Amino acid sequence: MTFNPFAFKVPGEVIFGANSISKLPEILASRGLSKVLLVSDRGLEAAGMVKKITDILDANSIKYSLFLDVEANPSCDTVDNGTTIYNSEGLDGIVCLGGGSPMDTAKAIAILATNGGKIQDYEGANKFQGPTVPIIAIPTTAGTGSEVTPFAVITDKKINYKLTVFSYEIVPEVALLDPEMIATLPALVAASTGIDALTHAVEAYLSRAASPFSDGMAEQAMELIGRNIRLFVANRGDADAASGMLLGSMFAGIAFSWARLGDCHAMAHPLGGFFGVPHGIANAVLLPTVLEFNALADKGKYEKIYNYIKRGKNDNAFIPEMLTRDLKALLEQLGIPKTLSEVGVKQELIHEMAVDAMKSGNIMINPRQTTLGDIEALYQKAL
Numbered sequence: 001m002t003f004n005p006f007a008f009k010v011p012g013e014v015i016f017g018a019n020s021i022s023k024l025p026e027i028l029a030s031r032g033l034s035k036v037l038l039v040s041d042r043g044l045e046a047a048g049m050v051k052k053i054t055d056i057l058d059a060n061s062i063k064y065s066l067f068l069d070v071e072a073n074p075s076c077d078t079v080d081n082g083t084t085i086y087n088s089e090g091l092d093g094i095v096c097l098g099g100g101s102p103m104d105t106a107k108a109i110a111i112l113a114t115n116g117g118k119i120q121d122y123e124g125a126n127k128f129q130g131p132t133v134p135i136i137a138i139p140t141t142a143g144t145g146s147e148v149t150p151f152a153v154i155t156d157k158k159i160n161y162k163l164t165v166f167s168y169e170i171v172p173e174v175a176l177l178d179p180e181m182i183a184t185l186p187a188l189v190a191a192s193t194g195i196d197a198l199t200h201a202v203e204a205y206l207s208r209a210a211s212p213f214s215d216g217m218a219e220q221a222m223e224l225i226g227r228n229i230r231l232f233v234a235n236r237g238d239a240d241a242a243s244g245m246l247l248g249s250m251f252a253g254i255a256f257s258w259a260r261l262g263d264c265h266a267m268a269h270p271l272g273g274f275f276g277v278p279h280g281i282a283n284a285v286l287l288p289t290v291l292e293f294n295a296l297a298d299k300g301k302y303e304k305i306y307n308y309i310k311r312g313k314n315d316n317a318f319i320p321e322m323l324t325r326d327l328k329a330l331l332e333q334l335g336i337p338k339t340l341s342e343v344g345v346k347q348e349l350i351h352e353m354a355v356d357a358m359k360s361g362n363i364m365i366n367p368r369q370t371t372l373g374d375i376e377a378l379y380q381k382a383l
């Protein structure tokens, strides 16, 4: 076994527990935040989730402004609109309620509020001066892990391009994990976001940038997700399964904050940019194809992943194909579409998508070296 040089810290605080959202007032007070922007989306408003938070804020006389116009695959314009509200109302912090889209938007607003300019100016790693606006993040999926990650992904709709901003300055100050906040997810959202979280753990685990720390986080994530994803999709009201998934996605988020990801995420972003495929679905459909491609580079971790997701015992000697076979069976059980065609992806844009995928830093740390031609072939195979 070889070891990469590494540094590791977890910049934000994690608070977990049933009804932990009730701690929001004391969390805000402890950080001197008295007038916040609540960033969320219209779906969560309609589901009554936004009201759960505003009721707590109202009951404690905490002032807030609302920004709920966040769409799936949020755009640069959305970030600008949220920043305008933040700046015009003299606010001092952000409470973010959501899956990945409100989280990404909140992080981007936090950057622009203190640095000005456009989010496109900050694409890449550490392209702005910190600190940014403090964010309290309350995840409603399990999930992106965005509540503990230093990434914001925003779509430039003019060029159908998903740009990634990376900085530890945008890791939320507090991740408030309340399993009751994911209890009413639709089954397909629970399934696709859960597989996204599993993909974070798997790609971080196989990454050429993995370290013993990130491996520990990824293994914990895979154990929790492997044990709970079927139960959670079957019954989102299962408090233990919801807790396991929420914690698993958080651990996966910490793992990939440091070890990064791989070809699956590099290829998922253009599917969102060009065809609006939700991030979780894009990764879930691609993962078996990418794992088949990467099997050639396996140094023994495939068997560990397999042991986390398999059902029952298997007495046969392990070969990497067993992982992709069982993963496909799991995806089918969870109701994930089998092909990219089923989610509206068209063959004509494979080359453009592959060119964009190759711009991702995740290609460089994928376990198997990957060319533009490889990516085109993988899209074709997944189609």
Ligand SMILES: [Zn+2]
Pocket (backbone or CB within 6 Å): 144, 196, 197, 200, 265, 279, 283
């Ligand atoms: Zn993801």
